[in-house]
Amino acid sequence: MFFGDDASTAWQTEVLKKEFSNFSACNYDIRNIQELEKIFNKYSGDIKLIVHAAAQPSHDWAANDPIMDFSVNANGTLNMLEMTRKYCPKAVFIFTSTNKVYGD
Numbered sequence: 001m002f003f004g005d006d007a008s009t010a011w012q013t014e015v016l017k018k019e020f021s022n023f024s025a026c027n028y029d030i031r032n033i034q035e036l037e038k039i040f041n042k043y044s045g046d047i048k049l050i051v052h053a054a055a056q057p058s059h060d061w062a063a064n065d066p067i068m069d070f071s072v073n074a075n076g077t078l079n080m081l082e083m084t085r086k087y088c089p090k091a092v093f094i095f096t097s098t099n100k101v102y103g104d
Helices: 010-019 033-043 059-064 066-087
Strands: 049-052 092-095
Touching (some): 066 092
16 A cells, blocks of 8 residues: 555655665645756756656546646646656656546
């Protein structure tokens, strides 16, 4: 199990930090291209793998604010892909998603 009881990955992040000396986890708003630029610029030569699991998964939120939902999920993913292309094009990019994309 990767997610904890509260849907938190914090405990797993700590395990990975202890096991892999070069592991780094970043928690930022993927819509903020300036923040992403800083991260990717700082680590560009070291990035070998990106696991993109950032998303807005709440169906209720999506129904009540579809613009925000699209902004986080689509535009944020586009930002991640663009930063990967620009700063570390040889890195493996893994995108994870929920079944939300299929609808009801």
